[in-house]
């Protein structure tokens with residue numbers, strides 16, 4: 001498997017509205033996409049663009065959100081996951097499974113419209129890791 005570029009850093013927040021104000025007013029971020037709901041992933045999402053990667057702001061959506069426990073432990077929010085691109089999602093999944101890394105749930109469509117899966121932080125040096133297939137027009 002060939003690891004691709006860092007696509008985004010996931011940041012959990014109790015309030016996307018407050019985080020957008022922080023990235024705009026404190027960090028000087030200019031391009032901030034409109035927030036949108038991703039019910040299938042249990043999160044509300046908003047992208048902040050930087051020159052080489054995105055910050056993905058995620059706020060819990062619904063009672064079964066996978067970030068509820070994280071925010072209960074970190075009420076002010078914080079860095080939640082790193083996401084790397086790969087050219088072939090099935091090859092990447094087989095690669096990690098063969099190495100005994102726990103894949104969390106089934107591959108699904110992510111916020112960028114391509115397939116994603118997550119790897120357990122305890123098998124990844126303490127970092128919850130998202131693997132995402134590179135969008136077709138960027139291969």
Ligand SMILES: CC[C@@H](C(=O)O)C(=O)SCCNC(=O)CCNC(=O)[C@H](O)C(C)(C)COP(=O)(O)OP(=O)(O)OC[C@H]1O[C@@H](n2cnc3c(N)ncnc32)[C@H](O)[C@@H]1OP(=O)(O)O
Pocket residue numbers: 010038041043045056058066067068069070079080081083104109110111112116118120121122126127128130
């Ligand atoms: C916007 C859509 C999409 C995209 O396209 O980009 C997304 O990014 S969605 C992002 C949200 N979705 C997910 O996170 C899905 C995958 N996550 C999970 O399956 C779970 O959150 C989890 C990683 C298995 C954690 O489960 P949880 O029940 O919340 O907590 P536990 O108490 O069971 O945690 C076990 C263990 O792991 C540590 N942990 C938990 N989260 C993280 C984290 N983000 N980074 C590092 N470590 C984490 C936790 O502290 C526990 O450790 P111990 O206390 O030592 O046991």
Ligand SMILES: [Co+2]
Pocket residue numbers: 008010056081083130
């Ligand atoms: Co993500």
